[in-house]
Amino acid sequence: MVSYFDEHGEWPSHRQMAVALDINSSNLSPYLNLLEAKGLLAKIAGKYRRNRALTDLGRQFVTDQEWQPRLL
Numbered sequence: 591m592v593s594y595f596d597e598h599g600e601w602p603s604h605r606q607m608a609v610a611l612d613i614n615s616s617n618l619s620p621y622l623n624l625l626e627a628k629g630l631l632a633k634i635a636g637k638y639r640r641n642r643a644l645t646d647l648g649r650q651f652v653t654d655q656e657w658q659p660r661l662l
Contacts, residue, residue, distance in 0.1 A: 604622070
C-alpha cells in the first residue's frame, strides 16, 4: 500500500490489493478488517472506493526493519 501510494498519490483499490496479494477480491475484507482492528488501517470517512489507508502505526509497522509478513 505504501509503495502504491508513493507512486500514484492515492491508496490502491480493494481489487488492486487483492491482485497484489493473489487472493480473490471477495475474500479481502476479512484481512482488511483484521488490519483495521489491529490499528494498522483506518477507513477514510466519506469514501466508497479506496476507503482505507495506513495509520501512523501502520506506516511505522511497514517501515520497521524487523517487519515480517507473517506477523500480519
